[in-house]
Amino acid sequence: MTITAARADAPAGVVTPTVRRALRRWLFWIVVAVLLVAFAAVYGLTTRTASEANRFDADEAAPAGSRALVQVLGEQGIDVVVASTLDEALAAVDDPGATTLVAADPRAVLTAEQWQRLDGAAASVIVIEPPALAVGALAAEVAPGIPVIDAVRDEAGCSVPAAQRAGSITADGVALDASAAAGAEACFTGSEGSGLVTLEQPGGEGALHLLGASAVVQNGFLGVQGNAALALGLAGEHPILVWYVASPADLAGGDTPLSELYPGWVNPVAWLALTVGLAAAIWRGRRLGPVVIENLPVVVRTTETMEGRARLYATSGARLRALDALRVGTLRRLADGLALGSAAGVDDIVAAVAGITGRDLTGLRALLVDREPRDDGELVRLSDELLELERQVRRRVALDDRADGASP
C-alpha cells in the first residue's frame, strides 16, 4: 500500500531557497552590515579619540596631543626635530647651545639613569609633567608633584621672562614643590604647589624647566589664557627644538622587537588555525535540513496533588490530621483483614483487634484513636506502631487461617 506518491520536481516542493533567492532575502541586512562597517571605518579614521598614551605627541591632533604647538613653532621658523627614543633625541642635538630639548614621558618608561643623560644635553631642557624619577635625577631638592585639575593661576610670581609674559595659565597637570630648592624659580604657585619650576641644570650650563602645568602644551588648552605665550616662550627660546616623547622603544633591552624572537611563520599559522577552526565549525554546524517539530501531548503526573498535600501537612505542622489519615487507612485495612465488613465502627474494630492480638484495650484505643502527637518524632513513632500493629494482625489472621485449614 502506498501512502503518497509525491513528485518533487515541482519547484514548490523544495523548501531550501536557491543561492540567488537567499541573497535577495538577505540583501537588506548585507547592505546594512556593509554600511555599518564603512561608517565605523570612516568614523574611526576621522575622529581619533584622545587616548592617554598619545599625550604630548608632536603628531597627535587630539586635545591631549601637542601638534598645534609644534606646528606653530615650525611656522615661526624654529627647526623642529621630533624624536621617539632617547638616543635619537640626544643624537639630534648638534649644537647644544642653540637647542631646546623638550622631554615628556607619559608612559613612564624612562629610568633615572636615562633621565640623567638629559643633564646638559641642551641649552634649555624642558621636562613636561616630570615624573618622580625625573625630578629625583635632575633636581633632587624639588619634591615630586601631586596631580592638579581645573586650576587657573593668574600670576607668574617669578622672574622667568616667558612666565611673566604669559600672565595667567591653566595649571592642570602636576604641581611641584620647590620650597626646599636653593636657586630655583617657582612660577604659578598655588596651594598645591608650583606649575613651573626653573633652575640650573645640575651638571652643566643651561636652564632646566620642570613644567608641571602640562596643559599649556596640549592642543585642548593652547588657545586659552596665556598658555600659548608660556609654551611658545619656553619652547621657542632657541632656534632648534628637539621634541622628544619617550616611547616603549626606550625600555631597557627593548632593542629587539618581539616579532624577531619567533619564526616568521607563527602568525600565518595562527591565522590558518583560526581559519581551520572556522571551517570545522561550518562543516559540523551545517545541519542536514531543518528540525522537525512535533506537538507533544501534555504530561501530568498523578502524584502531584499527593506531594503537594504532604508538603502542606509538613509545613503547617498538621500532625494530628496526618496521623488521622494514617489511622483511617490502618483501620480500613484491619477491618478488611478481620472480615468485619464496611459497617463496622471504630469500637468494633478496636475490640476485634484487641481480641486477636491480646493487646491492652486502652493502649490500643490510644494508638488507634485518642493519642495526639506533640512533635514530629512522636508522629513517626506512632506511624511505625500502626504499621507494626497491621503486621501483627496479618500474621495472626494467617496463622488462624492455617489452623482452620488444618483442623478439619
Added chain:
Amino acid sequence: MAITGWFVALVALGVVPVVVLESGWAYVGWVALCLVLMTVDAALAASPRAAVLERSGPDRVRLTEQVDVTLLVTNGSRRRLRGVIRDAWEPSAGISPRRQRLDVPAGERRAVRSVLRPWRRGERRAAMVTIRAIGPMRLAGRQASILVPGAIRVLPEFAARRHLPSRLARLRELDGRTSIMVRGQGTEFDSLREYVRGDDVRSIDWRATARRAGGPGPAGSPAPTLMVRTWRPERDRHVVVIVDSGRTAAARIADETRLDTAFESTLLLSALADRAGDRVDVAVFDRRVRGRVQGARGADLLAKLVDTMAPIDPELLETDWTAVPALVRSMTSQRSLVVLCTPLESPGSTRQLLAMLPQLSRKHLVLVAAVTDPALLSAAEDRSDRASVYRAAAAERAMLDAQRVAAAVQRLGGDVVTAAPLELPPAVADRYLAYKAAGRL
C-alpha cells in the same frame, strides 16, 4: 551549500606552504585556493533539486511494532548524485538510520530503506527529505530540503490482547458449547442433544426423551436415547463504552496515560463482547464527541476502534458529564451495560459525574472503570522518615477520597472496578463475564 571534513583537512594542509614560505601571503593564497576549489566542487555536484522522490510503505502500524518504509530517489540531473540523504519524520516516529549514504547514477533510480519504530500513538508525519549532493572532489556539496508528504497512523498497542484467549475460554464455558448445562438467570434455551457421559443428569429433558423414543416401550427393549437440554447465555445485548478524554485522563500512571489504559480496557472488552455476540458501541468524549464507533461487528469492530482511537490525545478540559446521558440515549434505546472509563479521584472533581449517574443507572447497568495509582500504595507503605510519613498520610488521604467516591457511585446504582493500569483491562473483562454469567445484562 555545505562543506565536508575533507575541505577542513585541505585548509589545514595549508600549514605546509605557510611554514615553508614563512609568509602571510602563503596563507592568503592557500585560503583563496581552497575557496576556489570549494566553489568549483559545489558547482560540479549534481543538483538535489532535480531529484524525484516517491514514498512507499504501509499506512498503519501498531505501537511497539516496527515497519519498513522505502523512499525512491530518481536522479533527474545529468551528473551522478552522490552524498547523504535524510528522511525527516517527526521524532516520535523513531526512524533509523537518521541519515544514509546515497549514490544514484545519472537518470537512474535507487531505493532508500529505513525502519520506523514509533513510540507514540497517533498520526506521525514525514516533514521533508533533505539531500546533500557532494561534488566529485568531495570538498563541498549542494543541499536542498524537499517536501515529500507522508504519514503513518500509529495504532494503540492493545497489549491487553494477551488476556483475550483465557477470557474467551471462560466465555465458551458460559456458552452452551461446553457441558455446563445448568439453567441460570439470564440464560436462554439453546438446543436439545443426545446425552453423553459426563453430562449433568439434572439437565436431562425427560419429555423430549420420551418423544424421541416414540412412547413407552416394552420392558427389555434397548434403552431409549436420553435427551439433554443445553442453555446458552443471552445474546444480542448492548454494551456502550464511554471513554473520558478530559483533563484527568492526561495523567500519566506507570508510564501510560489514563487514556491509554482506558483504550486498552475498551479494546479488550469490545473484543470479548463481540465474540460473545453482544453489540458494542464506543464513544470518546470530553466536551464533545472525539471519536465514535457504532454498529461495527467482528474484525471490522476492532479495526475501526483502533483507527478511531489512534489520533486522540487528552484535552485539558473538564469533561462535561451532563451531556453523557443524552449521548448514551443517542447510542442505545434498550437496557445496556454502560461502561464509563474515567478516574475516580476526589469528591470535588467527580461531582458532575455523581450528579448525572442516577439518570443512567435508572435505565442501564452502569460500570465505572477507574485506574488506581500504584505509586499511592507504595507511598502509603513508606514510613522511613518524617517527610515520607507526611507523604504516606497524604497518600492514605487520597486513597480514602477515592474510596468515598467509589462508595458514592455504588450508592447511586453504579458499579465500580478499580485496578492498576496493567490489571484494569482484564478486571473489566472479568466483571463483564461475571455479569454475563449472572445474567445481569
